[in-house]
Amino acid sequence: xxxxLFITCVADTLxxxxxxxxxxxxxxxxxxxxxxxxxxxxxxMHVNSGYRIGALKLARRFVDVxxxxxxxxxxxxxxxxxxxxxxxxxxxxxxxxxxxxxxRDAEALGGRLFELSEFLVRRLGVEDVGASYPRRVTLHPTxxxxxxxxxxxxxxxxxxRVRGLELLELPxxxxxxxxxxxxxxxxxxxxxxxxxDKCANIVATGADVVTAVDPSCLxxxxxxxxxxxxxxxxxxxxxxxxxEGAS
Amino acid sequence: MSRGHPHDFPxxxxxxxxxxxxxANLRGATQTIRARRAxxxxxxxxxxxxxxxxxxxxxxxxxxLDELLDExxxxxxxxxxxxxxxxxxxxxxxxxxxxxxxxxxxxxVKMKSLATDEIGLDAxxxxxxxEAVETDLAELIVQLAGDTASHILVPAVHYSRGQVRDLFQxxxxxxxxxxxxxxxxxxxxxxxxxxxxxxxxMGVIGANVGVAETGTVCVxxxxxxxxxxxxxxxxxVTVMGIExxxxxxxxxxxxxxxxxxxxxxxxxxxYVSLLTGVMPGDGPQEYHIVLLDNGRRNxxxxxxxxxxxxxxxxxxxxxxxxVYSRVGGHAYGSIYPGPIGAILTPQLWGMEEHAKLPFxxxxxxxxxxxxxxxxxxxxxLLHLRARAVREQAPAPEKxxxxxxxxxxxxxxxxxxxxxxxRAAEAPLSRGGLIRRLPAPLAGWTKGRDLRxxxxxxxxxxxxxxxxxxxx
Numbered sequence: 001x002x003x004x005l006f007i008t009c010v011a012d013t014l015x016x017x018x019x020x021x022x023x024x025x026x027x028x029x030x031x032x033x034x035x036x037x038x039x040x041x042x043x044x045m046h047v048n049s050g051y052r053i054g055a056l057k058l059a060r061r062f063v064d065v066x067x068x069x070x071x072x073x074x075x076x077x078x079x080x081x082x083x084x085x086x087x088x089x090x091x092x093x094x095x096x097x098x099x100x101x102x103x104r105d106a107e108a109l110g111g112r113l114f115e116l117s118e119f120l121v122r123r124l125g126v127e128d129v130g131a132s133y134p135r136r137v138t139l140h141p142t143x144x145x146x147x148x149x150x151x152x153x154x155x156x157x158x159x160x161r162v163r164g165l166e167l168l169e170l171p172x173x174x175x176x177x178x179x180x181x182x183x184x185x186x187x188x189x190x191x192x193x194x195x196x197d198k199c200a201n202i203v204a205t206g207a208d209v210v211t212a213v214d215p216s217c218l219x220x221x222x223x224x225x226x227x228x229x230x231x232x233x234x235x236x237x238x239x240x241x242x243x244e245g246a247s
Numbered sequence: 248m249s250r251g252h253p254h255d256f257p258x259x260x261x262x263x264x265x266x267x268x269x270x271a272n273l274r275g276a277t278q279t280i281r282a283r284r285a286x287x288x289x290x291x292x293x294x295x296x297x298x299x300x301x302x303x304x305x306x307x308x309x310x311x312l313d314e315l316l317d318e319x320x321x322x323x324x325x326x327x328x329x330x331x332x333x334x335x336x337x338x339x340x341x342x343x344x345x346x347x348x349x350x351x352x353x354x355x356v357k358m359k360s361l362a363t364d365e366i367g368l369d370a371x372x373x374x375x376x377x378e379a380v381e382t383d384l385a386e387l388i389v390q391l392a393g394d395t396a397s398h399i400l401v402p403a404v405h406y407s408r409g410q411v412r413d414l415f416q417x418x419x420x421x422x423x424x425x426x427x428x429x430x431x432x433x434x435x436x437x438x439x440x441x442x443x444x445x446x447x448x449m450g451v452i453g454a455n456v457g458v459a460e461t462g463t464v465c466v467x468x469x470x471x472x473x474x475x476x477x478x479x480x481x482x483x484v485t486v487m488g489i490e491x492x493x494x495x496x497x498x499x500x501x502x503x504x505x506x507x508x509x510x511x512x513x514x515x516x517x518y519v520s521l522l523t524g525v526m527p528g529d530g531p532q533e534y535h536i537v538l539l540d541n542g543r544r545n546x547x548x549x550x551x552x553x554x555x556x557x558x559x560x561x562x563x564x565x566x567x568x569x570v571y572s573r574v575g576g577h578a579y580g581s582i583y584p585g586p587i588g589a590i591l592t593p594q595l596w597g598m599e600e601h602a603k604l605p606f607x608x609x610x611x612x613x614x615x616x617x618x619x620x621x622x623x624x625x626x627x628l629l630h631l632r633a634r635a636v637r638e639q640a641p642a643p644e645k646x647x648x649x650x651x652x653x654x655x656x657x658x659x660x661x662x663x664x665x666x667x668x669r670a671a672e673a674p675l676s677r678g679g680l681i682r683r684l685p686a687p688l689a690g691w692t693k694g695r696d697l698r699x700x701x702x703x704x705x706x707x708x709x710x711x712x713x714x715x716x717x718x
Contacts, residue, residue, distance in 0.1 A: 014699075057652065061655075144610075
């Protein structure tokens with residue numbers, strides 16, 4: 001399969017290793033990965049912050065760039081939140097703004113747009129990606145992966161087949177980590193109160209690593225864990241799936 | 248609900264978060280109700296179907312509201328009730344105070360009612376020389392404390408038992424020493440209220456549903472105080488939001504399958520009262536119904552925002568909300584707090600004072616998951632954020648987002664922005680982490696570190712590793 005990587009602006013800038021991991025996992029499974037270098041941002045930050053005109057401009061651009069290559073079978077991203085915006089929400093927002101063509105183009109792209117774990121488990125039917133990661137890991141099921149993109153238990157299924165990995169249950173797992181885009185700045189105190197509870201629950205599992213399918217949530221959780229001096233590391237699911245160390 | 252000045256949610260939330268007792272009370276209460284609701288809803292194999300039906304019924308009713316209100320009024324009047332229309336809070340208060348005055352009433356009993364809280368009826372009646380006694384236990388607590396409700400369904404959720412004991416001791420216990428045993432506290436309030444019920448000549452209640460075909464008002468409750476209000480006084484007044492009207496008794500049945508389970512996690516409320524006009528010799532002999540608009544038609548006019556009027560005030564969204572369950576209701580500056588309040592309040596009473604509420608959410612979506620009438624709260628939050636930005640975003644913020652949109656406008660400018668960010672951050676980074684950022688980003692580093700721009704971004708790596716044109 002020819003797969004285009006939707007890196008997202010956050011992962012591109014802050015988590016390049018996660019993008020590299022997605023490439024490694026997909027290539028290991030025998031797929032061809034291309035990177036449409038014209039991509040920048042899908043517009044989610046703008047729409048979530050109320051800047052609709054900017055959001056729709058960026059979304060228009062994004063849908064054009066990612067929809068251009070007819071030879072691409074699937075567009076895959078390490079962010080459930082960005083996939084959720086483009087696939088589940090953008091058509092409605094575009095229609096509300098009277099941009100029917102954008103809505104249709106987003107729907108067409110949405111048909112082959114996937115978050116990584118759902119792509120592997122639901123689209124490809126693969127659960128064992130040949131990874132080995134001998135660590136104690138807990139999973140934070142991110143809000144948008146559960147309620148917008150609805151990836152279900154795809155991350156758990158993938159983690160269950162990683163050699164050497166011990167998966168520990170996270171208390172109050174479904175609670176938001178407090179990121180919420182600009183919410184983390186505009187309502188920093190509430191955001192930090194949510195983050196403190198999330199980090200305490202993570203530390204209580206005794207895990208070495210907390211993982212998730214959204215770089216932005218991991219940016220938040222990782223920043224919280226580091227500030228509290230916890231030894232737990234926030235690591236993207238793709239990085240775990242890419243690991244091949246001896247178990 | 249006009250405050251006269253913009254409400255600062257972040258500041259109010261900060262204050263609430265600093266109150267350890269409040270945080271403990273809220274956490275305990277919201278988690279308990281949350282668990283009860285989950286169990287009660289899980290018992291319904293057809294919950295999804297029911298809520299889809301409820302969504303349709305409410306949307307249909309809102310779509311022909313005027314017709315249904317006319318039908319409701321005609322049926323209620325035919326059954327002997329008197330129906331009034333109040334465009335705003337002041338008009339509604341005048342009507343109720345006028346009814347009291349006409350009957351020489353100086354003291355009345357009230358059932359828990361959000362509509363009357365919304366219009367500030369108790370205070371308006373006090374000004375008119377009428378004492379309104381709240382008879383719902385939690386409303387009584389709030390009234391005795393000179394406080395305001397902090398939850399749609401459990402107005403005194405921010406009080407612990409010990410705090411209630413102290414309050415009762417100060418107010419209605421008549422010198423009796425109290426423990427914090429709930430039964431003992433309820434007994435004290437029962438003794439106090441019983442006297443008020445027996446001498447009351449007027450009762451005021453709200454409405455959970457108004458049924459157009461029969462002119463019936465339905466109220467649900469668990470304490471029996473409402474039944475006292477609706478049966479003992481010879482004069483009864485209902486204040487009902489216009490969005491509460493539904494076409495038929497069958498529609499009421501549908502909502503009653505969803506409301507108690509979503510609200511208190513019960514299969515049915517202890518008391519479900521259906522009031523249709525007056526019946527000689529039985530119950531109140533004069534019944535007034537005040538149909539309250541107070542901003543509801545503003546909400547109805549917005550094709551995306553109007554779904555907020557489907558709300559049946561179950562408060563399930565409050566209990567699951569990570570924001571509400573940490574800061575409580577007062578931080579929202581409205582009788583309608585939590586996720587539903589964040590979308591209802593600014594629509595009802597204007598963005599001028601409530602523009603920060605649509606931003607009081609991490610967009611986690613837990614609210615939409617539990618809503619029994621399928622309100623897509625995150626969708627409306629985003630819609631209202633756009634309105635808030637259009638109407639009053641601060642210029643520096645607008646400039647930032649314009650700059651970001653420009654940078655994202657091409658891979659060249661994005662790459663340049665990434666490199667510029669890396670250079671600007673370098674002096675702030677210590678050991679590969681940024682521990683302190685200047686305004687407007689200072690909120691981030693107030694309690695967490697920031698990972699800096701990577702030494703090599705993904706696009707730089709791809710270009711180096713896989714070739715392709717340099718962006």
